[in-house]
Amino acid sequence: MQFVFDGHNDVLLRLWTHAKDGSDPIAEFADGTTTGHIDARRAKEGGLSGGLCAIYIPSGDLVFADPDADGRYITPMAAPLDPLPSLAIATEMAAIALRLDQAGAWRLCRTVKDIRGAMADGIFAAVMHMEGCEAIGADLSALEVFYAAGLRSLGPVWSRHNVFGHGVPFAFPMSPDTGPGLTDAGFALVRECNRLGLLIDLAHITEKGFWDVAKTTDQPLVASHSNAHALTPVARNLTDRQLDAVRESRGVVGVNYATAMLRPDGRSDSDTPLADMIRHIDYLVNRIGIDCVALGSDFDGATIPEEIGDAAGNQKLIAALREVGYGEADLTKLARENWLRILAQAWREDHA
Structure with missing residues (x-):
């Protein structure tokens, strides 16, 4: 089995939403559920050993x-x-992440050493991520607090605008060049992330925002859950020029399992073959190299191919890649090592 470290999921959103209806988030994750995509049991069954778990304000x-x-x-x-x-909701989601850690349901990781230790112990290695920074004011004071709580990755915007910049809409076909880029506050946010050692995620930002980050950051360029615009021209996917910049920075693109970002017709339809996923992976590997491609499932946040279904089906993608000729060394990079290299670099660790 190839253990997978995943670049993006929305399990915290699901647990927070269900908690509003009286569900216990610890029991839902630790004991298993029939809803959503990820819990401890299904993650272990599918070799999903950890990932970036998003705080997202609906x-x-x-x-x-x-x-x-x-x-x-x-x-x-x-x-x-x-x-x-937004700050109140983000705090509630962060509290769920901390409670899961305290209960031993998962391990909240702040270093790559933590991630590798959790994987070795068979415990889900969760990294706290923030998808859209509405909870962080322009003065950035809340950023220090979330960092102290375990935040180690963030995307300045989701697909909406905020004080830091502009997001792309969900649209097909459309270029990601849909509006302005970073604001002055957004540039300050990037510089502060560099100072703290926080990964910056470009998954939802406009193309102008992408280039604004590229010229400001000292980190590799990362899009945690995006695919190739040349194959599926949704606004959320990356153009060849953007992909080339990721390659030049030795960054990473996490392939999104969302069917609307995989299919040639841009439709959200679970009846989507794994061949569409492999088509994007092949394209990315050929364009930017095997060291710059990873996985960013969007579990619990998107319609994914029914052949995968949920976290328990993750190895079906690995098997499909093996069948078309990817060897174990390359699969190890795609499944986890490329992410761990990038995280170590963003977090300024000596060894991944």
Whole structure:
């Protein structure tokens, strides 16, 4: 079995949402559930040994657009969020992450050594990530607090605008060049992430924002859950020029399992063959190299191919890649080592 470290999931959002309805998040993750994509049992069954677990503030006004007769769609951008309610929700999700750690349901990791130790012990290695920084004010004071709680990765924006920058809409077909990039506060955020050693994720940012980060950061460029725009031209996917910049920085692109970002027609349909995933992986490997491609499932946040189903089915992708000729050394890089290299570099660790 190839153990997988995954670049993005929304399990904290699911646990937080269910907790609002009375569910115990520790029991739901530790004991297993029939809902969502990830819990400890299914993760172990599928070799999902850990990943970046997102704190994400939901946009209640967002309604995904249906494709027209030609398969085109543009989902209107979600409205910006108020900072104080966002901070409250983010704090509640961070508390769930800490409670899971204290209960031994997973291990909240702050170093690559922590990740490797959790994997060796058979415990899910969770890294706290923030997807969209609405909970962090422009003065960045909350960033230090979340860092102390275990935050080690963040994306300045989700697919909505905030004080730090602009996100891309969910749209097909569309270029990621949809609006402005970083604000002055966004540039300050990037510099502070560099100072602290926080990974910066470019998965939802506009193309102009991508280039703003690229010219400011001292880290490799990372898109935790994005695919190739040349194959599926949704606004969320990366152009060849962006991919080339990731390669030049020796960064990473985590292949997103979301079917709308894999299919040639851009549709959200679980009846999507693994061949579409392999098509994107092959393209990325050929364009940017085996050392710069990883996995970013978007479990618990997207429609994924039914052949995978949930975390328990993760090895089906590994098996499919093996069948088309990927050897074990390359699979090890794709499954986990490329992520661990990038995290060690962003976190300024001597050894991954």
